[in-house]
Amino acid sequence: MSAPIVLGIESSCDETGAGLVRGGRLLGHALASSMDEHARYGGVIPEIAARAHVHALRPVVQRALDAAGLRLSDIGAVAVTTGPGLSGALQVGLAGAKALAYALGVPLYGVHHLAGHVAADTLGHGPLPDPCMVLIVSGGHTSLLLVRDLVRDPIVHLGDTLDDAAGECFDKVARVFGLPYPGGPAIDRAARVGDPRAVPFPRPLAGSPDHRYDFSFSGLKTAAARWAEGHAGRELPVPDGAASLQEAVADVLTRKAVEACAEHGVDTLVVVGGVAANSRVRSLAEERCRTVGITLRVPPLRLCTDNGAMIAAVGDLLVRAGAEPAPLDMSIDPSAPL
Ligand code: KG4
Ligand code: ZN
Numbered sequence: 001m002s003a004p005i006v007l008g009i010e011s012s013c014d015e016t017g018a019g020l021v022r023g024g025r026l027l028g029h030a031l032a033s034s035m036d037e038h039a040r041y042g043g044v045i046p047e048i049a050a051r052a053h054v055h056a057l058r059p060v061v062q063r064a065l066d067a068a069g070l071r072l073s074d075i076g077a078v079a080v081t082t083g084p085g086l087s088g089a090l091q092v093g094l095a096g097a098k099a100l101a102y103a104l105g106v107p108l109y110g111v112h113h114l115a116g117h118v119a120a121d122t123l124g125h126g127p128l129p130d131p132c133m134v135l136i137v138s139g140g141h142t143s144l145l146l147v148r149d150l151v152r153d154p155i156v157h158l159g160d161t162l163d164d165a166a167g168e169c170f171d172k173v174a175r176v177f178g179l180p181y182p183g184g185p186a187i188d189r190a191a192r193v194g195d196p197r198a199v200p201f202p203r204p205l206a207g208s209p210d211h212r213y214d215f216s217f218s219g220l221k222t223a224a225a226r227w228a229e230g231h232a233g234r235e236l237p238v239p240d241g242a243a244s245l246q247e248a249v250a251d252v253l254t255r256k257a258v259e260a261c262a263e264h265g266v267d268t269l270v271v272v273g274g275v276a277a278n279s280r281v282r283s284l285a286e287e288r289c290r291t292v293g294i295t296l297r298v299p300p301l302r303l304c305t306d307n308g309a310m311i312a313a314v315g316d317l318l319v320r321a322g323a324e325p326a327p328l329d330m331s332i333d334p335s336a337p338l
Contacts, residue, residue: 003320004076007061007100008312011093012085012113013139014038014049016056018064019309020075021316026123028068029309032056039181043171050088057096064308075104077325079315082110083336084140090332098328107325111314113306114141114338117272118150119317120303120310132297133266135257137281138273139167139184142253144213144260145338147270151317155338158260159213162205166249167275169217173224173245177238187242188278194243196280199227201248206255213260220248243280250280258288270297277304 003023010017019029034052038044065071080097083090101108118134134145142161147153164172167184174183179190201223204216224245228236253275261269271285276298289296303309 003316004106005070005074006077006079006312006315006319007064007075008111008308008310008315009057009061009078009080009093009097010113010116010306010308010311011053011057011089012081012083013089013306014044014052015306016053016060016093017306017308017311018061019307019312020064020068020070021123021309021312023320024122024127024316026309027070028064028066029307030060030063030067031307032060035182042175042181044086046086046088049086050092053089053092057092060308061100072104075100075106077107077109077315077319078104079109079111079311079318081113081116081311082330083333084113085334087332087334090334094330094332102328108328108330109315109318109323110326110330111311112336112338114143115150115314116310118145118147118270119313120272120299120307121270121297123303123309123313124300125297128270129268131264131266132268132270133257133261133264134270134272135253136273137166137253137271137275139171140165141273142166142215142217143338144257146264146266151314151321151323157338159211159215159256161215161217162211163216163218164221166215166217166253167273169221169249170245170275172221176225176228177236177241179238179242184275184278187246188280190239190242191246191280192239194237194239194241196243196247198237198240199244201244203248203252206252213256215252215256217249220245246278246280250278250284253281254285254288257285258292258294261294262292267293268295268297272299272304274305277301
């Protein structure tokens with residue numbers, strides 16, 4: 001019997017995502033975002049995000065079905081993000097997923113948001129090799145993980161950020177630089193015409209024996225703010241600041257990821273999460289991996305940031321691994337550990 005079509009639902013932050021996956025293949029997906037509604041506050045407002053999911057969920061599921069040329073009745077299983085994320089936002093996705101699974105009489109699976117980011121890469125590039133090193137860099141996370149079988153084996157956490165996540169650093173510094181929200185893409189765009197060597201920003205925890213695979217970005221954020229303050233009364237050379245900040249972040253991220261691969265004898269590095277969309281993170285990772293003979297995998301841009309396809313990808317792996325479905329009284333876990 002062929003594998004069922006899995007609907008994946010993502011609602012942990014400001015994106016409402018739905019994706020349809022069968023046997024490792026993406027059939028269609030759709031996305032709605034409440035980002036514009038948060039922009040004037042400079043960050044995601046949980047209540048606004050939750051309400052936006054209520055409106056977006058059903059139309060987004062329909063658009064994903066339309067994109068795949070499928071009907072609701074074709075869905076054979078439902079997978080949904082249960083955490084980590086904003087609790088109100090997660091609740092909306094989970095309630096919708098439960099309603100669909102119950103009405104369709106199909107199994108329901110809970111998915112860890114970060115496992116979703118890792119699985120996103122399988123949709124573009126096929127199954128992940130065992131083992132592989134995964135660098136997750138998003139607005140909420142910066143972690144180095146040693147992954148074997150994503151749904152069967154425990155993930156080994158090698159390191160984490162000790163304070164801000166890399167995406168958070170981009171978002172906060174962008175605000176100081178007067179760039180629009182979300183800051184990551186704005187820094188990336190501004191950096192295109194800047195000089196990455198213009199400002200000697202620090203490389204936090206690089207070479208630290210006690211924190212070999214940990215990261216820290218709050219000092220970098222402060223350094224960028226001080227640099228901006230130093231220009232009071234003069235025009236701030238934003239492109240140079242953006243390019244230099246991006247260079248510092250890309251440098252520490254890729255340096256530690258490649259060192260972790262070497263130490264653990266792993267020959268594949270997967271870079272996932274919203275910050276994997278950053279052009280300098282991508283180019284420096286490519287350069288460094290090529291130099292030491294590591295295969296680099298980065299999901300297609302549209303699958304790097306939050307989406308429903310990545311949740312469907314984990315659901316599809318769980319179904320094919322014969323995992324036990326979740327009960328209909330499953331709860332969210334906003335601060336889920338990996
Ligand atoms: O994975 P994601 O969509 O949501 C979370 O789970 O956090 O990541 C969002 C983060 C934001 O901080 C955003 O500024 C950052 O990813 N981001 C970027 C770029 N595109 C998105 N950061 C740097 N350069 C980019 N091109
Ligand atoms: Zn995410």
